[in-house]
Every structure is written in C-alpha cells, then in structure tokens.
Amino acid sequence: MSAASTAREAASASMSRRAELATQIAWLEASMAQMGERLAALRAALADIPEVVVPAPGVVLIEGLRADAAKLDERSARVVSALAGRRERVRDALLADAATAAWVHEVEQFESSVRPTLAALPEGYRTAILVHHQTVVDKVAAAVAALETQPVDVEGDLLTVEMVWAVDAPGGRPELWIGVLPVPEDVATAGSTRVEDLSTWVAARVVQALYEAIGAGSRPGVDVASGGHEGLLALEVDLTGMPEGFVADIEERLTLVLSGAGDLLGARVEVVPRRIDVDLLLPSDEVDDV
Amino acid sequence: MFDRFIPLGLHGAADALGVDIFTVVRLAVVSDRVPADAWAFSSSDVSMLRNFGGIESDFWADVALPRDDDPRRARIRGMLARMAEKGWIGDHGIRSENLLAGLEAAERAALVPVISALIRAGWLRATATPAGRMVSLSQGQLAVVKAAVKGSPIPETILSAWGTD
Numbered sequence: 001m002s003a004a005s006t007a008r009e010a011a012s013a014s015m016s017r018r019a020e021l022a023t024q025i026a027w028l029e030a031s032m033a034q035m036g037e038r039l040a041a042l043r044a045a046l047a048d049i050p051e052v053v054v055p056a057p058g059v060v061l062i063e064g065l066r067a068d069a070a071k072l073d074e075r076s077a078r079v080v081s082a083l084a085g086r087r088e089r090v091r092d093a094l095l096a097d098a099a100t101a102a103w104v105h106e107v108e109q110f111e112s113s114v115r116p117t118l119a120a121l122p123e124g125y126r127t128a129i130l131v132h133h134q135t136v137v138d139k140v141a142a143a144v145a146a147l148e149t150q151p152v153d154v155e156g157d158l159l160t161v162e163m164v165w166a167v168d169a170p171g172g173r174p175e176l177w178i179g180v181l182p183v184p185e186d187v188a189t190a191g192s193t194r195v196e197d198l199s200t201w202v203a204a205r206v207v208q209a210l211y212e213a214i215g216a217g218s219r220p221g222v223d224v225a226s227g228g229h230e231g232l233l234a235l236e237v238d239l240t241g242m243p244e245g246f247v248a249d250i251e252e253r254l255t256l257v258l259s260g261a262g263d264l265l266g267a268r269v270e271v272v273p274r275r276i277d278v279d280l281l282l283p284s285d286e287v288d289d290v
Numbered sequence: 291m292f293d294r295f296i297p298l299g300l301h302g303a304a305d306a307l308g309v310d311i312f313t314v315v316r317l318a319v320v321s322d323r324v325p326a327d328a329w330a331f332s333s334s335d336v337s338m339l340r341n342f343g344g345i346e347s348d349f350w351a352d353v354a355l356p357r358d359d360d361p362r363r364a365r366i367r368g369m370l371a372r373m374a375e376k377g378w379i380g381d382h383g384i385r386s387e388n389l390l391a392g393l394e395a396a397e398r399a400a401l402v403p404v405i406s407a408l409i410r411a412g413w414l415r416a417t418a419t420p421a422g423r424m425v426s427l428s429q430g431q432l433a434v435v436k437a438a439v440k441g442s443p444i445p446e447t448i449l450s451a452w453g454t455d
Contacts, residue, residue, distance in 0.1 A: 087296070137295075141332060144295040149330040188312060192301040200311065204300055204329060207312045211319040221418025226312060262327030
C-alpha cells in the first residue's frame with residue numbers, strides 16, 4: 001500500500017469517527033436540554049407544594065393551652081367589665097335605699113367630725129362611740145357584701161378550656177403531680193400589678209382543689225408549688241409519702257371544684273382537667289410516667 | 291367612702307395579708323372559708339385568715355441590728371436574736387414568711403435562701419403545717435445559735451447562701 005493510499009484511509013476513518021462523536025454529542029446536548037427543562041419544571045412543582053412539618057405532641061399541647069388562654073383572656077375582659085358595671089349598680093342601689101344611705105352618711109360624719117375628737121374624750125365615751133361606729137360599719141358592709149359576693153354573670157356561649165396534668169413516677173413510684181393551666185404564669189407572681197380576672201380565678205380554683213385534696217391526705221403540710229412552663233402557669237405537688245389513691249383524690253377534687261365554682265359558672269367557663277403522659281410536659285429522659 | 295365596704299378580692303386580701311394569692315387560697319381552704327361563689331373577703335374574713343395563718347408583720351419592728359462589718363451577717367444575727375428573744379424555739383414556731391415581713395424586696399429575696407441554709411444546717415427547724423411552713427430555732431443547736439448572735443463565726447455555707455435564689 002502506497003503512502004498516499006494509507007493517508008486517504010486514515011482521513012476517512014477520522015472523518016467517520018468525528019461524525020459519529022458529533023452525532024452522540026448532539027444527542028446528549030438535546031437530552032440535557034430536555035432534562036434541564038424537566039428539572040426546572042420539577043423544581044417549580046416542588047416550590048408550589050408547602051412544607052408541612054408535623055409538630056411534636058408536646059408543642060401541639062402547649063399551643064392548645066395557649067389558644068385556650070387567649071379565649072379565657074377574651075372572656076375575662078367581659079367579666080371584668082361586667083363586674084365594674086355591677087359595682088356601679090350596687091352602689092346606686094344601696095344609696096337609693098334610705099336606711100343604707102343613712103348608715104353611709106353616718107359613717108361619713110363619723111370620719112369627718114367625730115374621729116378627730118376621739119382622743120380628747122374619756123375612754124368610756126370613746127369606747128362606746130367606737131362600738132356604735134363599728135355596728136354601723138358592719139351594717140353597711142353586710143348590705144354591700146350581700147350583693148358583691150355573688151358571682152358576676154356574663155352572656156355568651158359556654159367556653160370550654162382544658163388544663164392538663166401528669167404524674168412523674170420514676171420506677172413506677174409517683175413522685176410529682178404536675179399541672180399546666182391555660183393561664184399566664186404571671187398570675188402567680190404579678191400580684192396586684194395584674195388585674196384580677198378570670199385567669200386568676202381559674203388558677204385559684206385549681207389551687208383550691210389541690211389544697212383540699214392535700215388537706216384530706218396524710219401530709220396536710222405539703223405545699224402547692226407554682227412556676228412557669230412555656231409562659232403558662234404550672235403547679236406541682238410533691239407526692240412522696242402520699243397514700244395510694246391520692247392522685248385519684250386530686251382528680252376528683254379538680255372535677256368537683258371546677259364544675260361547681262360560682263365565679264366560673266357565672267362567666268360561663270368550663271375548665272376540663274385532662275390527664276396526659278408526663279413526657280409531653282418534660283423531657284422524656286428525665287421522667288417516667290405511671 | 292363606698293369602696294371601703296366592698297369585699298376584697300384575692301389580690302386585695304393578699305396585699306392586706308402580705309402574702310401571695312395562692313397562700314390566701316390555702317388559708318381559706320384550711321380554715322374552711324372558701325367562697326363558693328366569688329373570691330370575696332370581708333375585713334373580718336381577712337382578720338380570720340391572718341390569725342389562722344399566724345401572719346404577723348412586726349418581726350423586724352424595733353430591731354436594732356448588731357454591729358457587724360458584714361451586712362449579711364448582721365441581718366442573720368439580728369434574725370436569730372429576734373427569734374431567741376421572742377421564744378420561737380423548738381415546738382413554738384413562727385410562720386416563715388413573717389421573718390421577711392417589712393424588709394425591702396431585694397433583702398427579702400436574699401434572705402429566703404439563707405433561711406433554707408439555716409434549716410439545712412440544723413440551726414432552724416422547719417415544720418410543715420396545713421397553713422404553711424413554720425420555723426423555729428432548733429433546741430439542740432440553741433447554744434451554737436446564741437454564740438453566733440453574740441459574734442462567733444457563722445459558717446460560710448450559710449453566709450454564701452445570701453441572695454443565691
């Protein structure tokens with residue numbers, strides 16, 4: 001074979017190979033373009049689907065209690081307003097009553113004219129006047145109390161909220177009762193800087209039930225401890241040494257007190273205690289449920 | 291004038307007694323005076339709760355703190371001296387909150403862990419009662435306490451508890 005012939009064959013083979021590769025490249029480029037379009041479409045579809053994260057049960061629980069706290073707060077505004085309105089009506093009604101108005105007038109006279117002179121009087125006169133004054137004060141106070149100690153009634157649908165409770169029992173032995181209420185934690189700590197409202201009353205009724213159960217138990221000196229849990233009021237009772245059945249006593253007391261409290265009935269609020277697993281309230285590596 | 295006749299609510303009763311609202315509830319429960327309809331307390335109710343709970347506000351009245359270059363130690367020695375003077379020893383206890391009545395908020399908060407440290411050290415005896423915690427000087431440590439009142443050293447475990455809560 002001549003050198004020229006060999007060169008022609010090599011050129012032909014090269015051309016053939018280049019054509020083959022060019023075809024493959026073109027095919028791949030077309031495929032990549034299609035895949036790019038497909039990829040963009042998939043990305044767009046993915047972006048259109050909102051991400052749904054299933055919250056932990058404990059988070060759901062707290063969110064539920066916070067929602068209930070907000071509802072209580074809303075109802076509370078109506079209760080506080082109704083309370084103020086009733087106070088005005090009580091004042092007007094008492095002053096419209098001739099006997100009560102006379103007593104109130106007498107007390108006013110005493111404070112403005114008599115009290116400043118008391119020190120100068122002989123002890124016998126002073127004592128007699130003070131005894132009479134106290135009698136008049138007691139009459140007015142009794143008339144006011146007869147109206148003011150009634151629960152305030154508000155109109156509206158029955159509002160049902162939950163409180164949750166659990167028992168921490170490492171090794172199967174109950175050690176701690178824990179309750180979380182649908183009220184802000186500052187109910188316990190803010191004192192009179194916070195307006196007394198429905199949340200205050202709910203917390204007080206739960207504490208009442210706990211102390212009633214404690215009082216009926218074998219360790220009547222046990223304290224109800226209070227604190228915060230995720231911004232909500234948490235209550236705790238040390239169960240160490242408590243008799244068997246004490247937890248059931250607490251449950252029974254809670255139901256009894258919360259269903260019979262006049263202030264909650266008047267506000268048309270139902271507080272339902274619900275037992276939950278303790279690890280919904282506390283890290284599971286620290287606690288054991290019964 | 292009318293307002294003075296209005297029964298106190300939980301906050302009003304708590305302020306009048308110098309306790310928190312849950313202590314008011316506790317005293318109402320143990321004295322069987324829980325209002326079923328509304329949290330309302332007359333002045334006589336409040337007096338009754340005060341008596342039932344042994345609540346007094348004059349613990350520090352007329353107390354001259356001992357001379358001491360450490361104000362924490364002066365307060366602790368003053369408290370122990372007052373308890374000894376009033377005979378709050380052994381079975382005769384005083385409501386623990388009474389030890390704080392009349393103090394500034396910061397000093398109240400600082401003294402609370404000291405009282406716990408004194409109980410842990412055995413100088414004070416704590417008794418849980420339905421109306422709340424009572425404390426007294428431990429009979430067995432009376433000599434040690436009286437020596438501390440007169441100026442003997444107070445253990446660092448007690449002093450360092452000041453303000454730790």
